[in-house]
Amino acid sequence: MPANLSPEYYRAEEEFKKAQTAHDRLKALKGMLAAIPKHKGTEKMQADLKRRISQTNEEIQKSGRKKGFSITVDREGGGQVCFAGPPNSGKSRLIATLTETELEVADYPFTTRIPHPVMMKYEDIQIQLVDLPPVCSQHMEYWVPNILRTCDLILVVFDLADDDVLEALDDTLRVIEEHKIELVPFKPDDESWASIMKRRAWLVGTKIDLPTARENWQVIKEFYANQFGMSAVSSKTRGEIERLREEIVMALEIVRVYTKKPGQSADKGQPYIVPRGSTLLDFAKTVHKDFAANLKFARVWGQTKYDGMMVNRDYILQDRDVVELHI
Ligand SMILES: Nc1nc2c(ncn2[C@@H]2O[C@H](COP(=O)(O)OP(=O)(O)OP(=O)(O)O)[C@@H](O)[C@H]2O)c(=O)[nH]1
Numbered sequence: 102m103p104a105n106l107s108p109e110y111y112r113a114e115e116e117f118k119k120a121q122t123a124h125d126r127l128k129a130l131k132g133m134l135a136a137i138p139k140h141k142g143t144e145k146m147q148a149d150l151k152r153r154i155s156q157t158n159e160e161i162q163k164s165g166r167k168k169g170f171s172i173t174v175d176r177e178g179g180g181q182v183c184f185a186g187p188p189n190s191g192k193s194r195l196i197a198t199l200t201e202t203e204l205e206v207a208d209y210p211f212t213t214r215i216p217h218p219v220m221m222k223y224e225d226i227q228i229q230l231v232d233l234p235p236v237c238s239q240h241m242e243y244w245v246p247n248i249l250r251t252c253d254l255i256l257v258v259f260d261l262a263d264d265d266v267l268e269a270l271d272d273t274l275r276v277i278e279e280h281k282i283e284l285v286p287f288k289p290d291d292e293s294w295a296s297i298m299k300r301r302a303w304l305v306g307t308k309i310d311l312p313t314a315r316e317n318w319q320v321i322k323e324f325y326a327n328q329f330g331m332s333a334v335s336s337k338t339r340g341e342i343e344r345l346r347e348e349i350v351m352a353l354e355i356v357r358v359y360t361k362k363p364g365q366s367a368d369k370g371q372p373y374i375v376p377r378g379s380t381l382l383d384f385a386k387t388v389h390k391d392f393a394a395n396l397k398f399a400r401v402w403g404q405t406k407y408d409g410m411m412v413n414r415d416y417i418l419q420d421r422d423v424v425e426l427h428i
């Protein structure tokens with residue numbers, strides 16, 4: 102046992118000995134790992150702690166499964182985007198960077214154990230990003246596929262600095278497919294077929310700042326660029342993160358609609374969000390069912406074409422249209 106362990110380490114070890122539950126043990130083990138000095142002499146101890154953290158995680162998951170509870174995430178904002186990928190691929194750090202919030206990030210696998218929904222702001226839209234435990238054949242929480250099946254977009258995240266990145270990505274994609282989710286490059290018209298659920302996917306390679314990541318990115322592109330939209334980012338580079346924020350919103354295929362009352366100016370607060378391709382009638386239903394039932398026509402002020410022009414029920418809404426509903 103190295104002699105240079107800090108008082109924080111011993112305090113965490115004391116907590117571990119006193120721990121009554123698996124959750125307490127996990128917290129103490131994480132405290133021990135955080136407090137241990139990081140050098141060659143403690144490498145074995147670090148590895149041992151990481152293994153015990155993984156085992157305790159597993160134990161907690163198993164007991165949850167026995168109790169039979171399920172976990173869901175209520176949709177909020179203009180779209181729900183799930184981050185799915187191998188352990189340690191950088192999902193949590195990416196969400197934390199995109200949303201400027203704090204999430205648990207660590208250099209060992211299976212850090213995230215429950216879903217963490219966080220809102221991402223883009224212009225005047227709020228999008229819900231959901232951080233999830235890993236999706237891989239080694240181990241997956243049994244409730245993860247249900248969340249993936251109902252979200253609006255799956256961001257498949259993989260670590261470009263991992264020399265086995267191709268295998269890791271293939272494994273994640275296979276696990277998703279085995280749970281009867283078909284990943285498609287665009288929002289599907291028919292969302293389900295038999296028991297198969299179709300979900301739009303976007304691929305994101307992380308850690309492009311690290312050595313060998315660029316070579317791996319070329320390989321991944323060769324395999325997948327003809328199947329899905331994809332990008333490579335580093336959670337450390339601002340420009341790339343800004344671009345990804347935009348790509349996520351584009352991939353959701355949504356449009357913003359503002360309302361106005363006759364004789365008043367447009368309400369430019371929070372816009373209504375509707376799927377791209379929605380008609381005026383679809384939109385009226387979103388606002389209020391009475392509007393839909395009694396809708397006669399609307400006037401539309403558009404970004405380019407329309408300026409108070411009268412449109413009817415089957416008019417296809419464009420992003421940032423201002424609509425005055427007449428009933
Ligand atoms: N250099 C570099 N490191 C990164 C980047 N993104 C994440 N990391 C590091 O990779 C490790 C794993 O990151 P996490 O965000 O915890 O990974 P995760 O996919 O959420 O992991 P699990 O919750 O275990 O599935 C951490 O040490 C991060 O700091 C990146 O873009 N560049």
Ligand SMILES: [Mg+2]
Pocket residue numbers: 192193194205206212213232233
């Ligand atoms: Mg995580």
